[in-house]
Amino acid sequence: MLKTPFPYDPIDYEAYFDAYLGREDAVKTLPDREELRALARKNIVKGHITLEEIPADEAVASGDTVSFSCESTLPKYNKEKITVSIGRGLFNRPLEDALIGAKKDEVLETSADGEPVRVRILSIRRKLVPEPTDEMAAEMGVKDMRQQPVTTVAGYEEMIYEQKRMEVLGAVNYYVTEPIFRDHPVMDCAAEDLSALADLEERMFYEMFLRDEGIDLYKESKEAMQARWGCDSFRDFIALRYDWYKIKVQQCLVYANILGIPLTGEMDPTKRYEVLSELTLKMYDRAEEAMKKRSKE
């Protein structure tokens, strides 16, 4: 259990949340699930799109990939072959729009940047987009936030939604709690709290490097540690992080106050490294709840 005193009444989170909503840049809704689903599916199939030449009697439509030659006094528009998908304006939006309705081998007189341009259509290809499959999702080799491989379309869609949700709620939580931390400073951080957090982090880093990279941080050379963290030894590195442990103590105390969670047993941050991460995720849920409540109102 933390020994650092936190002499404050229950924090009025809702009041701070309302103050946040007064900001001009406040995010008031969560990402739209359907929009993100469509985005995820586009990303899955992007490596499997093929372009097929359209029949000679069909004309350029928005989204087609068109190759053309152009003649102009301006170098940008005086090229033997340009290939561009019509509609986004990557080359020149008005010129691209002028090609809509034209057919292969057709010659058009148009203009760009105030100068005449003569365009000849060389080829028109249309996009063939397959339905996303689990195999396509798996071959992307993506891992989710728990570092598990994503192997299905549904899994990828869920990962993208969760990623965006965390992005939004992370930012909201930051801006809502920033004034809370300012208004509830921790004056005297107990030395034994800092020492306990340092011990936990030391063990976590040691085990992680040994497991993932086969490196024993206690046996690393001075040069290797300088290159890695800019200090002479692993213990020096931990000592340099005491300011962070002070912030961590305050974060745990503030979050526990807001969430009404006693920092004892499984939730004792001096006993388990993951406690602050878990409290932070609960704060994200709290922000989401506040957002939903207000959108209903």
Next chain:
Amino acid sequence: MTVYIPEEEFDETVKEGFWIADFCTDHCGPCKVLDLVLGEIIYDNPEINLAKCDIEKSPAYQERFEVVGTPTLVFMMDGEEKARISGIQSREALEELISSVMFG
């Protein structure tokens, strides 16, 4: 076109046309954010080629391209680097850069 390529296949893959080489790792959050932006651009402009280059699976990439942070995008024309940019970017910013490299 989007391909996932190891360093030894890089030169042969990007030797012709316009390519975006996306230097990333699979546990980098900003890489995942940028990947979605790139996905939309490639979906709408399939003539643009994207090479996904995982610098952890192919560490040789990091030294060769002097990648100091992920994500880093290197824009290449006929195998030659023309521009590079690091960090999360908006779709508009990326399209502007793509346009300037592809069409001058």
